[in-house]
Amino acid sequence: MKTYVVGGAVRDELLGLPVKDHDWVVVGATPEQMVEQGFRPVGKDFPVFLHPKTQEEYALARTERKTAPGYHGFVFHTAPDVTLEDDLVRRDLTINAIARAEDGTLTDPFNGQADIRDKVFRHVSDAFAEDPVRILRIARFAARFAEFTVAPETLALMRRMVEHGEVDALVPERVWQEVARGLMEATPSRMLAVLRDCGALARIMPELDALWGVPQPALHHPEIDTGAHMMLVVDYAASRGFDLAVRFAALMHDLGKGATPPENWPAHHGHEGLGLKLIEALCKRLKVPNECRELALMTAREHGNVSRAEILRANTIVTLFERCDAFRKPQRFEQMLLASECDFRGRGGEGDDFATRPYPQAPHLLAALKAARAVDAGAVAAKYAEKPERIKEAVHKARVSAVKNGVRSAGPDPDESDDA
Incomplete structure (x- = not known):
């Protein structure tokens, strides 16, 4: 029985990065032997055990065989005669198929160290094509390791997988999990770029993929392309360390520009409203958490109003607050402002400020x-206790008066008919 550290821990150590978690593989053992040594079994599909002291995961070396489409369509085999190389060959990338023994010796049968040095994502074997989640993982790794590129043969394999419909078999929860993790990396735009390059973005988020090739007015968007703008916006959100809900809202805010009439381009009048149905459909399909969905919808609907904030009249501003439920949920309103600022910052090119x-x-x-x-x-x-039907209007007017008196407004006084 021999134990090895495998996967991300070895990779990150070789890259000089902090190691957060250790994954262990055990060669030459049976489940019974693991239990005898105090390990606690937790695996459902194949034997995985928690160390009695460290609680780190130890998995028995295994092989796998594809039996059905999608992520769960595998049969696993573990036995004492399964070798370390048998286990490593089923892994996704060469940089994740390196094992370190207890004495520090590295086992690297697929030249992962060379690919780490050359900053290349390369699949280990054709077994890569059996698991469509690996496409999402490479995209997420690209967002984390921005200097790495996908090997041409791996990108070609990913494209074939998309063409053969493997991505269509992914369960929504797993797609969202990987996309969310990629959004939380340092350079989320790299995830989008890899997904587009292999055709997967058009399958999992066609509403977003439709933005590339859609022009915007050069005066306000020197980057022109709406997809390019989206990548700048989400990278700015990442650079500020914003939470997932803000990053997702930033990603979704201009979805409606893919639905405006092409004959009106580069103008996109009414894109805010057009984006709402698209966001709802995407969130429903991927089972996006309500917190992210609600902030994305609010940002898409209101970011144009936020951009005009200084010329909005007091009545319009209070109506905006009411529509956004800002009096009950001021923190969410602040998050919407952060996402809207990302929209403003994420534009331009070299030399733009x-x-x-x-x-x-x-x-x-x-x-x-x-x-x-x-x-x-x-x-x-309380002043309108006998006329409760007037309370809502009275509170609204009091708030309008407070905004007029408390904040210098660039516009004229409000009138009764003014609306956001």
Whole structure:
């Protein structure tokens, strides 16, 4: 019985990166022997055990055979005669198919160290094609290791997998899991680029894939292409360390531009509303968490209004707050402002200064929200105890007055008919 550290721990150690978790493979043992030594079995599909002290996972060396489409269509085999090389050959990439023995000796049968040096993602064997999740994993790795490129033969294999419908068999939860993890990496745009290069983005998020090739006005978007803009926006969100909901909202905010009439391009009037159905469909299909879905919808609907914040009248601003439920959920409103700022920052090219220009819209709206929230709605309501049908309007007007008095407005006084 021999134990080896495998996978990401060895890879990251060779890259000089911090090692967070260790995955172990055990060669030459049976499940009974593992239990006798105090390991606790936890694996469902194949024998995996938790170490009695460290609680790290130890998996018996195994082989696998494809029996059905998709992620779960495998039969696994473990036995004491399964070798370390038998186990490593089933892994996805050469950089993840290196094992380190207890004495520090490396077993690298597929030249993973060379690919680490050359910064290349290369599949270990044709068995890669049996698991479509590996396409998503490579895309996620690309977002983490931005200097790595996909080997031409691996990209060609990924394209064939997409053409053969393997990606279509992925369960929505797993797609979202990998996409969400990729969004939380340092350079999420690299994930999108890899998914587009192999054709997978058009299968898993066609609404997003449709944005590439859609032009925008050069005055406001020197990058022109809406897909290119989206990549800049999500990378800016990552550079600021924003949470998943903000990053996803930033990714989704312009989805409607793929649905505007081409004869009107590069203008996209009404794209905010057009994007809502697309976001709803995508989120329903991938089972996106409600927190992410709701913020994405709000950002898509309101980012245009946020961009005009300084010229909005007080009544329009309060109506915006009401529509966004900002009085009950001010933190979510602040998240929407962050995602909207990403939209502003994520544009331009070399020499453009969008990343450093002033962005007064957010502080302007936050100051207005603070003033409006200072209104004692209960006291206002008490004045209309005998006319409850007028309470809502009275509270609204009191908040409008507070915004007018508390925040300098660039527009004229509101009137009764003004609306966002």
